Amino acid sequence: MTLLSRSLGIAAVTAVAAAAACGGDGATGPTSPVGSYALSTVNGMALPATVLADTGFTVAISDGSLSVQADGKFVVGMTSTWTIEGHPSVFVAADTGTWTQAGGRLVFTYVDSTTQTGAWQRDRITVTDSTSAPVTTFVFARR
Numbered sequence: 001m002t003l004l005s006r007s008l009g010i011a012a013v014t015a016v017a018a019a020a021a022c023g024g025d026g027a028t029g030p031t032s033p034v035g036s037y038a039l040s041t042v043n044g045m046a047l048p049a050t051v052l053a054d055t056g057f058t059v060a061i062s063d064g065s066l067s068v069q070a071d072g073k074f075v076v077g078m079t080s081t082w083t084i085e086g087h088p089s090v091f092v093a094a095d096t097g098t099w100t101q102a103g104g105r106l107v108f109t110y111v112d113s114t115t116q117t118g119a120w121q122r123d124r125i126t127v128t129d130s131t132s133a134p135v136t137t138f139v140f141a142r143r
Contacts, residue, residue: 029122033106037125037140039064051136058083066125066140074099074108
């Protein structure tokens with residue numbers, strides 16, 4: 001299960017996607033990914049970002065957050081708008097789990113044991129969700 005698929009899953013009984021990874025140097029920025037992040041782009045698009053579009057149906061992500069906690073836990077959330085035949089519905093989804101740092105990456109493990117990885121660079125975490133189609137890339141910026 002991933003953050004996008006779980007976020008979309010509130011309305012369609014699917015699953016939510018997210019994650020993170022590591023790097024960075026202490027001389028020019030944080031030496032740990034611990035912190036609060038806001039979703040800044042999805043697939044390179046500013047928010048709201050349309051992640052699914054078909055005849056009479058669209059899904060756009062309008063907000064998201066990621067909290068990487070010092071106790072080894074994380075919380076991720078997303079707000080999406082599903083528009084069906086011109087009728088929008090807003091859905092808010094959240095998920096939790098644990099994170100570990102392995103070499104140059106962070107590994108996020110959700111409560112259902114699903115894992116996700118990404119890249120951490122001082123002030124941002126980039127996650128590519130390839131567990132469902134289409135592949136989706138999330139960029140979270142440190143607050």
